Amino acid sequence: MDFEVWPEAIELGHLFADQGYELALVGGPVRDLLLRRPSHDLDFCTSARPEEFEPILHKWGQGFWDMGRKFGTLGALRRRPDGTEVKVEVTTYRSDTYEPDSRKPEVNYGDSLEGDLSRRDFTVNAMALRVPDLEFVDPFGGTNDLAKQVLRTPVDPRQSFDDDPLRMMRAVRFVAQLGFRIAPETAEALSDMTERITIVSAERVRDELTKLLLSEHPHEGVESLVDSGLADYVLPEVPALQLEIDEHHRHKDVYEHSLMVLDRAVALETGPDGPVPAPDLTLRLAALLHDIGKPATRRFESGGKVSFHHHDVVGAKMARKRLKALRFDHHLIEDVCDLIAMHLRFHGYVDERWSDAAVRRYAKETGSLFERLNRLTRADATTRNQRKAQVFSAAMDELEDRVRELKQREDLDAIRPDLDGQQIMEILGLAPGPMVGKAYKHMLDYRLDQGPVDEQVARAELESWWAQQQ
Known part of the structure; x- marks a missing residue:
């Protein structure tokens, strides 16, 4: 296939192969490679266990982290000569099982790349590229779905969303990020299972909503969120904007108006400077x-x-x-x-x-x-x-x-009042207290109304105000 792979990925593949382990680039980086989209964080899966590939990552990178160790994931960082960074995360092949009331899997190590790909969220993220030999692996037709710009789950969508309901939020997020549509059978399962999102932590939902709004197509993402029914649980105030339009059309459809305002606001954002x-x-x-x-x-x-x-x-x-x-x-x-x-x-x-x-x-x-x-x-x-x-x-x-x-x-x-708190207390003979605060607020309002004045004028205004308080 016609694409240029990160040299760091090839190098890491050689290091794993030298030790007799399989390594494959998986998920988003492979998808983005095919879409010619930039990707700076590289995800891999491997036949090796964490304790076996940890020394390889220490050798390859200048930074290392292991927060995901209990899930079989370790990470490393490499700084290029030009100052840019490449972050990698490597995970042992997995075959997870889920409890019905939790999206946290019981981690079981798998024994094949294909088995690992079957537990991915969507077919366009279930493709892999073995390194260093660059063998492309696509057991679920991800390239076809990528060409059609369709989001479809590798396994039955009901099983997929039941296992991990956050995948429903990821579906509408990818609509916003990639401009794709959700396949009919996947969309139907999503709409039928929206209540499952309630077992997902607020923080996880927030992170997906944030990515959706910061994407290239936030309008389409919000529409998908609402049309699927997910917004009824995640952001119910937005579908509530779908008020009936009165027969004389004397007021706008508030929901459509809000999406238009979102589009216009995005267009008014500026460049980095x-x-x-x-x-x-x-x-x-x-x-x-x-x-x-x-x-x-x-x-x-x-x-x-x-x-x-x-x-x-x-x-x-x-x-x-x-x-x-x-x-x-x-x-x-x-x-x-x-x-x-x-x-x-x-x-x-x-x-x-x-x-x-x-x-x-x-x-x-x-x-x-x-x-x-x-x-x-x-x-x-x-x-x-x-x-x-x-x-x-x-x-x-x-x-x-x-x-x-x-x-x-x-x-x-x-902007501050022309007289500070200490001056106000001295002029009015006040001790610290609520009246000093009232006087300060009055002088701030005066400053905003009149612009800057000299101390004598400010003092006269304060004394005039104080006389009216007696």
């Missing part, structure tokens, strides 16, 4: 979830109108609960929820141009999320009315220009 480098998980999660508060806030008003008052606030609370349940990082959760809570903030600007004070406050309050929020806001403007779209885009351009101009004059990220 830009303010929002692609792929950006925070922006993509916020785009997907920004309207999840709408079903709970939908009201039918007089005249056939539909409203979703405060769906931004409600949606942020719902997103926080779901992302916590999925064990996402605390800082990411806060950023995503802040974006959802603020995603309507800009809309008033279109109707009435903000003062410098309002622009300063917007820039200060959005802080490090300013660039992401602007991209989310632009992505959310999905109107088909070209005039409205142009007015909205021009207003966004103007706001961003004004913020840039203000930042050149002031350090908006580091």
Whole structure:
């Protein structure tokens, strides 16, 4: 077959063969080799036991790890002269068995490469390349499925998903990563067995969802997640967006709108040196979830109108609960929820141009999320009315220009009151306590409204405010 194999893989194959062991490159690296996709982490399987091939890995690499030893897996790292790294993981042939209420296998060593491949998730990942002689092994028709861009399990899909339900999440993730479709019999089994995903840890589900969203085709991955029924257990707020459209079509299909916003947000990500480098998980999660508060806030008003008052606030609370349940990082959760809570903030600007004070406050309050929020806001403007779209885009351009101009004059990220806490206590004769905090907040608001002033003006403002508190 016409492909160029990593020289490190060939070298490692020779080292194993010299000791009388079989070694084969397996799984994703073989698939990506055929697809001409880059792959930096190489997975192998071998006839040798861990204690037998551990010395080989120590000899081959400059780094070594054995966290997967109980599963028959050891890893090593090789640094190339150009500074890039090649990571390898080698696993003894396996033939696992599973308990019905657990996806953790009882590890049994196997005795053949073909037997090991039969326990893989999909046929396109059940191909192997023996090294160093480069014999291609494809017992389940993976190359055919690869050509057809189909995801199919090597064994009966019900057995495969019953053994390891996380494979269902991997199926929809590969739809997003590779742009493949799930074979009909595999899709049917997946839809029938979605409840099995509940035995998988939240962390594992989160990791697959993250890979899905960071992929080249997140829209298709989310659609597959919803259409299969998996989202009902993993991310139920998204299928809940499929509200019935009223007969007069006075409001958008919120689910389709959210997928469109996701697409538009992805398109607005930047290169590695830009303010929002692609792929950006925070922006993509916020785009997907920004309207999840709408079903709970939908009201039918007089005249056939539909409203979703405060769906931004409600949606942020719902997103926080779901992302916590999925064990996402605390800082990411806060950023995503802040974006959802603020995603309507800009809309008033279109109707009435903000003062410098309002622009300063917007820039200060959005802080490090300013660039992401602007991209989310632009992505959310999905109107088909070209005039409205142009007015909205021009207003966004103007706001961003004004913020840039203000930042050149002031350090908006580091704005503080013109009087610090110690000065406030001295001027008002206060001891530390709640009133100092109130005074500080007032002076911060004053600073945001007025811009920087000298100490005498700030002092007069503080004394005027204090007189009103008496």
